[in-house]
Amino acid sequence: MPKIFVTGAAGFIGSNTCSALLDQGYSVVGIDNFDDYYSPVAKERNVAPLLKQATFELLQIDVRDTNSIMSAFAQHQPDYVVHLAALAGVRASVARPTDYVLTNMAGTTNILEAAKTHRPKHVVIASTSSVYGKTKVIPFVEDDLANEPLAPYPATKRATELLGYTYNNYYDLDLSFVRFFSVYGPNGRPDMMPYLVSDSILHGKEIKLFDGGQMHRDWTYVGDIAAGVIGLLEHPNGYQIYNLGRGEPVLMADFVKYMEALAGKSANYIEVPAPKSEPKITYADISKAQSVFGYSPQVDIKTGLEKFWEWRIQQPDVLEK
Numbered sequence: 099m100p101k102i103f104v105t106g107a108a109g110f111i112g113s114n115t116c117s118a119l120l121d122q123g124y125s126v127v128g129i130d131n132f133d134d135y136y137s138p139v140a141k142e143r144n145v146a147p148l149l150k151q152a153t154f155e156l157l158q159i160d161v162r163d164t165n166s167i168m169s170a171f172a173q174h175q176p177d178y179v180v181h182l183a184a185l186a187g188v189r190a191s192v193a194r195p196t197d198y199v200l201t202n203m204a205g206t207t208n209i210l211e212a213a214k215t216h217r218p219k220h221v222v223i224a225s226t227s228s229v230y231g232k233t234k235v236i237p238f239v240e241d242d243l244a245n246e247p248l249a250p251y252p253a254t255k256r257a258t259e260l261l262g263y264t265y266n267n268y269y270d271l272d273l274s275f276v277r278f279f280s281v282y283g284p285n286g287r288p289d290m291m292p293y294l295v296s297d298s299i300l301h302g303k304e305i306k307l308f309d310g311g312q313m314h315r316d317w318t319y320v321g322d323i324a325a326g327v328i329g330l331l332e333h334p335n336g337y338q339i340y341n342l343g344r345g346e347p348v349l350m351a352d353f354v355k356y357m358e359a360l361a362g363k364s365a366n367y368i369e370v371p372a373p374k375s376e377p378k379i380t381y382a383d384i385s386k387a388q389s390v391f392g393y394s395p396q397v398d399i400k401t402g403l404e405k406f407w408e409w410r411i412q413q414p415d416v417l418e419k
């Protein structure tokens with residue numbers, strides 16, 4: 099049974115990825131420090147079903163802690179590593195740049211150092227579509243220079259991609275960076291638009307809609323992201339970068355309308371100008387991932403939002419309010 103480390107295991111994408119890996123027969127060691135960027139209670143809920151499985155183990159450690167990461171690798175000797183732990187909000191990063199640098203860059207360096215010593219077969223590291231900034235090359239392709247990040251968060255993610263290149267150059271590690279595009283689905287992050295819109299519909303909370311909803315985002319269902327990451331594991335090939343998106347950008351005004359139609363109720367939003375961190379569009383060219391490891395996103399936006407909504411209305415906070 100191959101053993102895999104998944105950092106950020108208690109988070110949104112991490113918990114969904116762990117669940118899919120367990121279904122496929124991997125033995126999973128999850129790592130998370132239950133950071134309080136959003137409620138650790140939500141993270142406890144995410145890992146609860148994983149902890150019931152005999153082939154899942156959770157290590158509550160911090161990726162910034164070099165010694166703990168080194169000893170976890172020495173003890174478990176993982177065959178594969180999926181590194182998702184990070185501070186992930188784009189706009190939040192503007193107020194806390196140093197924290198983003200420490201978690202995303204120093205934390206990733208610790209993972210790379212441990213991988214250098216313990217030589218897993220493949221290290222897959224989360225990056226983001228935000229590295230493309232306001233590129234004029236649309237759809238976004240992996241060989242774009244991506245050297246104009248619009249906020250500290252994408253700057254730290256692009257920097258870790260570059261650091262990965264260095265580790266491949268010096269130590270011949272097989273490293274792939276996956277640039278995720280606006281991921282949504284069950285266990286969704288409370289700071290992201292799907293959750294905020296659902297909160298607005300359910301509890302009347304006011305939300306901000308940038309530029310009158312006239313922006314496009316390439317929303318990608320979390321199950322497709324998890325399948326993409328797992329599909330990639332068996333295709334190590336030196337240093338690589340892959341887009342993992344859906345390749346079908348959705349107008350944000352339509353996105354809100356789809357959610358309102360599901361709920362049979364309106365959201366309470368105000369229109370505000372987009373902040374400087376926000377590009378007009380994100381749009382993935384997914385042909386590289388398709389041809390190298392058969393990535394094939396299955397879930398369209400309406401079906402995915404139905405699954406998200408089904409999960410969302412079962413959350414305890416819905417009942418509490």
Ligand SMILES: NC(=O)c1ccc[n+]([C@@H]2O[C@H](COP(=O)([O-])OP(=O)(O)OC[C@H]3O[C@@H](n4cnc5c(N)ncnc54)[C@H](O)[C@@H]3O)[C@@H](O)[C@H]2O)c1
Pocket residue numbers: 105106107108109110111112129130131132133134141159160161162181182183184185186201205224225226227277278279280281282287
């Ligand atoms: N959700 C998206 O749309 C999206 C898009 C692009 C990239 N990403 C990337 O995907 C990855 C997962 O994102 P997510 O949306 O699941 O976010 P998330 O915040 O739900 O998950 C990240 C997890 O990492 C953990 N973590 C944070 N700092 C840590 C530390 N110092 N040590 C150990 N664990 C720590 C958090 O507790 C959390 O559980 C991140 O790297 C993020 O940058 C996400």
